[in-house]
Amino acid sequence: MLKSLFIRNYVLIDELDIRFDDGFSVITGETGAGKSIILGALSLVLGERADTRSILSGSDKCIIEAVFDVSNYNLEAFFAENDIEYDATECLFRRELYNTGKSRAFINDSPVQLSVVKVLGNRLIDVHSQHQNLLLADTHFQLNVVDLMAHTKAKLAGYRKEYDKYQSLSAALNELTEKVRNSKKEEDYIRHQYEELKAAGLKKGEQEEIELELDTLLHTEEIKSSLYKISELLNGDNAAVVASLKESITLVEQISAHYPKAAEYTERLRSAYFDVNDMASETAVLKDDIEFSPERLEWVNQRLNTIYSLQQKHKVASVEELIDMRNYFGAQLDAIESFDEEIAKLTGQQREAYNILIAKADEITALRKEASKTVESRIIENMILLGIPNACFLISFARKEKPAADGIDEICFLFSANKNEPLKPVSTTASGGEISRLMLCVKSMIAGSAALPSIIFDEIDTGVSGVIADKMAGIMRDLGNKMQVITITHLPQIAARGKVHYCVYKEDTAERTLTRIRTLGNDERIEEIAGMLSGATMTQAAIDNARALLSS
Numbered sequence: 001m002l003k004s005l006f007i008r009n010y011v012l013i014d015e016l017d018i019r020f021d022d023g024f025s026v027i028t029g030e031t032g033a034g035k036s037i038i039l040g041a042l043s044l045v046l047g048e049r050a051d052t053r054s055i056l057s058g059s060d061k062c063i064i065e066a067v068f069d070v071s072n073y074n075l076e077a078f079f080a081e082n083d084i085e086y087d088a089t090e091c092l093f094r095r096e097l098y099n100t101g102k103s104r105a106f107i108n109d110s111p112v113q114l115s116v117v118k119v120l121g122n123r124l125i126d127v128h129s130q131h132q133n134l135l136l137a138d139t140h141f142q143l144n145v146v147d148l149m150a151h152t153k154a155k156l157a158g159y160r161k162e163y164d165k166y167q168s169l170s171a172a173l174n175e176l177t178e179k180v181r182n183s184k185k186e187e188d189y190i191r192h193q194y195e196e197l198k199a200a201g202l203k204k205g206e207q208e209e210i211e212l213e214l215d216t217l218l219h220t221e222e223i224k225s226s227l228y229k230i231s232e233l234l235n236g237d238n239a240a241v242v243a244s245l246k247e248s249i250t251l252v253e254q255i256s257a258h259y260p261k262a263a264e265y266t267e268r269l270r271s272a273y274f275d276v277n278d279m280a281s282e283t284a285v286l287k288d289d290i291e292f293s294p295e296r297l298e299w300v301n302q303r304l305n306t307i308y309s310l311q312q313k314h315k316v317a318s319v320e321e322l323i324d325m326r327n328y329f330g331a332q333l334d335a336i337e338s339f340d341e342e343i344a345k346l347t348g349q350q351r352e353a354y355n356i357l358i359a360k361a362d363e364i365t366a367l368r369k370e371a372s373k374t375v376e377s378r379i380i381e382n383m384i385l386l387g388i389p390n391a392c393f394l395i396s397f398a399r400k401e402k403p404a405a406d407g408i409d410e411i412c413f414l415f416s417a418n419k420n421e422p423l424k425p426v427s428t429t430a431s432g433g434e435i436s437r438l439m440l441c442v443k444s445m446i447a448g449s450a451a452l453p454s455i456i457f458d459e460i461d462t463g464v465s466g467v468i469a470d471k472m473a474g475i476m477r478d479l480g481n482k483m484q485v486i487t488i489t490h491l492p493q494i495a496a497r498g499k500v501h502y503c504v505y506k507e508d509t510a511e512r513t514l515t516r517i518r519t520l521g522n523d524e525r526i527e528e529i530a531g532m533l534s535g536a537t538m539t540q541a542a543i544d545n546a547r548a549l550l551s552s
Contacts, residue, residue, distance in 0.1 A: 001454050001484035002125055003067045003090070007041045009059035012515040018502070019519075024480025026498030027488045027517075028528055033504045034515030035488050039127065039458060042066060045095040046121035047114045050103040057512075061098045067091070068124045068454075078120065084110045091124070093117065126453045128436045128460065136439050137427030142413050143406060145442055146395065148449040150371030152364050156406070159360040163405055166353040173346045180339045183332070190332050197326035200306055207307055207319045210300055217297045242280050245273040354403075361408040368409060369397060375445070382441040382475065387468035388434065390419040436460035437472070444475050447482035454484035461491045469493040492532040496549035501525045525550060 007016045012034055029035050044050060045064040055062045070091045079086035085108045094106040095117075105117050136142075147156065183190075249269045256262040310322050372395040383391035398410040414423035417434050426435055437460055443452060457476070461469060473494040479485050480499065489495055501520045506513050520528055526546045527538075534542035 001069045002486070003069055004065075005038070005042060005045075005067075006063070006065040007038070008064075009056040009062040010041045010044075010064060011037045011054055011056065012506075012513065013037060013041070014056060014514055016515075016517055018517055020484070020486065021500045022484050023499040024477050024485045024487075024497065025500040025502065026495045027486065027502045027504060028490070028495050028532065029504030029517075030506075033506055035504045036458075037515055038504065038517065039456070039488070042125075042456075043127065044097070045093045046125070047105065047117035050095070050097045052097065052099050052101055055097060055099050059099070061096055064095045066093045068093070070124065073123065075120070075123070078123075079108075082112065082116050084108055084112065084116075091120075093121070122453070124453050125456065126439075127456045128439050128458065136413070136435055136442065137425070139410070139412065140406075142395075143409065143411050145446055146368050146372055146375060146411060147406075148446045149375050150364075150367040152367050155360070155364050155367065159357070159364060159407065160405060162353065162357045162360055163403060166350065166357045166403070169346065169350040169353050173343070173350055176339065176343055176346060180336070180343065183336050183339065187333075187336055190329050190336075194326060194329035194333055197310065197322060197329065200310060200322070202307070202310075202319050202323050202326070204320055204323065207304070210303055210307075214297070214300045214304060217293070217300060240280075242273070242277050245269060245276060249273060357403055358408065361403055364407045365397070365409050368407075368411070372397075372411075378445055379438070379441050382444070383437065385468075385471045386437045386441070386475070387464055387472075388417050388437065390417065392416040392421075392423055393438075394423050440472070440475060440479070443483070444479040447479050452483050454486070455479075457485070457487040457489075459488055459490065461487075461489050461494055464491065473497040490532065492529045492546065492549060495525075495529050495532060496546070496552070501528065503528055522550075 001022050002020050004020060005016070005018045007013045007018075009015075016038070018038075027035060027038075040054070041064045044054070045066045068091045069089065070087075071089050075091075076086055076088070087108060092106075092108055094109075096104045096106075105112055105114055107117065107120065147153070249266060252262045252266045252269060256266060307319060307322075311317060314322060314325055316322060316325065376393050376395060379393045380391055383393065392415070394414045396412045396414055398412075400408050400410050413426045415426045415429055415434075415438065416423045417429075421429075423429075426438065436457055439455070440457065440460065443455055446452065461472060464472060469491045470493045473491075474497070476485055476487060476494065477497045487494060487498075495501060501524075502517055503520050503524070504515065504517045507516050508514075526543060529546035529549060530538055530542040533545050
C-alpha cells in the first residue's frame with residue numbers, strides 16, 4: 001500500500017507531505033484545485049516522463065518521494081536481480097527533476113533506470129483515470145485474473161516444471177541441429193583431409209628413418225669406397241691389421257714363459273684381435289650390401305615430398321603431429337555420422353516432453369474455461385449495478401502456436417457497453433469511465449485472492465448519480481476491506497463511504513497561489529459533503545443529508 005507521498009516544488013505545490021491509510025480513502029476538492037497535480041507527481045515518481053515545466057516557478061529542482069509498504073509482495077528476487085537494497089517492509093521511491101533538464105530516479109536510495117521504476121511501480125499501485133486503462137488491456141493481467149478465479153496455482157507449478165524440461169530439451173536439440181548444419185557444410189573438407197592423411201599411411205619415426213636413408217643413398221659411392229678401404233686395411237693381403245694382430249699374439253705367447261707381464265699383453269691383443277676381426281668381417285659384408293638404387297632414391301624422395309607437403313599444408317613440423325590431425329579429422333567424421341542418432345534420440349525425448357506438457361496445459365485450459373463463465377457473469381452483474389445496463393462481457397480463448405511459461409492459452413477480454421454493439425477488446429472499445437468501472441468490478445472480484453496493487457480511481461464516477469453512485473460506493477468500500485483503494489470523486493455518496501477523507505484546495509499567499517491537501521475531521525467532512533450536495537449555497541438540509549450519509 002501507499003503509505004506517504006512527499007512533494008516539493010512541483011507545479012503549484014511548494015511542499016506537501018501526505019500520509020495515507022489502508023482501506024478505502026476518498027479525495028475531494030473543487031475542479032482546478034490541484035487533484036490532477038498530485039496524481040501527476042505520483043506518476044512522475046513512478047517513472048513517467050519528466051518535463052522541466054513541471055518545476056515550481058523560481059525553483060531549481062523538484063523532489064517527489066513515495067513510500068510503500070511491500071511486506072505482502074515477496075519482492076526480494078526483484079531487488080536482487082536489479083541490485084537494489086532490499087527492505088522487507090518498506091520501499092522508498094524518489095525522483096529528482098532539475099531545471100537543467102536532468103532527471104534522476106532512486107529506489108531505496110539506489111540510482112535506477114526509469115524502466116525498473118515502472119516495472120516495480122506497476123506491481124505496487126495502479127492508477128485509473130478517464131484516460132488510463134493500460135493494465136486492464138494487458139493480456140498477462142487478464143490471464144492472471146482468470147487464473148486467480150480458476151485456482152490454477154498448483155497446476156501451473158507442475159506445468160512450469162515440465163515447461164522448463166521441454167525448453168531445455170528444445171534448446172539442446174536446436175544446438176545440436178545447428179552443430180550438424182555447420183558440420184555438414186564442412187564435412188566434404190574434413191573427409192578430404194582425413195582421406196588424404198589416411199592414404200599417406202604415416203608411421204611414427206618414419207620421417208627420421210627416411211631422411212637417414214636418403215642421406216645414405218646420396219653418398220652410396222663414397223660409403224662403398226670407404227668400406228672397401230677399411231676392409232682391405234683390416235684384413236687385406238698387404239700388411240693387414242688382423243694378420244698383424246694375430247702374429248703379435250703368437251710372439252707374445254712365446255715370451256710369456258720368460259716375461260710374466262707378457263700374459264697381460266696377450267689378453268689385450270687377443271681382445272683387440274677379435275674386435276678388429278669382427279669389424280673386418282662386417283665391413284666386407286657391408287661393402288657388398290651397399291648398392292646405388294635409382295628406384296629406391298626416387299621412392300624416398302617422393303615419400304619425403306609427400307610428408308613435407310602435408311606438414312606445410314597443415315602447418316606442423318612432424319609426422320606425429322600429422323597423425324594427430326588425421327585422428328582428429330577421423331573423430332569429427334565419426335561425430336558427424338553419429339549426429340543422426342543423437343538427433344533422433346533428442347527428438348524423441350522432446351516429443352515425449354511436449355505431449356506431457358500439452359496434457360498439463362489442457363488441464364489448465366479446462367479450469368480456466370470453467371472459471372471464465374463465473375468471471376463473465378459476475379462482471380456483467382456488477383457492470384449493470386454500476387449503471388451500464390446493456391453491458392456484455394466475454395473472455396475469448398485462442399490457442400497459442402507453441403506452449404509458453406503460462407500455458408497454451410491466449411485470452412482476451414471482450415466488452416460492449418451498448419445494445420447490439422459487437423464485442424471488441426477492452427483496449428479498443430471501452431471509454432475511460434467504462435474501463436475504470438470494469439477494473440473496479442475485476443478487482444473487487446479477485447481481491448483477497450492475491451496481493452494486488454493499491455488502486456487509485458480518478459473520477460470514475462463521472463456521469464453517475466443516485467442509486468448507481470451508492471452501488472459504486474458500496475463496491476469500493478467492500479474492496480477497501482481487502483486492499484488499499486483511493487478514489488478522487490465529486491459524488492457525496494462515494495465521499496461519505498471513505499474511511500479517510502482528504503480535501504485538496506488552493507491557498508493564496510503573498511507571492512502565488514498554491515495547492516494544499518488536508519485530512520478532514522468529522523465536522524469538516526460534514527461541511528465538505530454538504531457543500532457537494534448543495535453547491536455554492538450551504539443549506540441545513542444539505543448538512544442534515546451529509547450527516548445521514550456519513551452515519552449510514
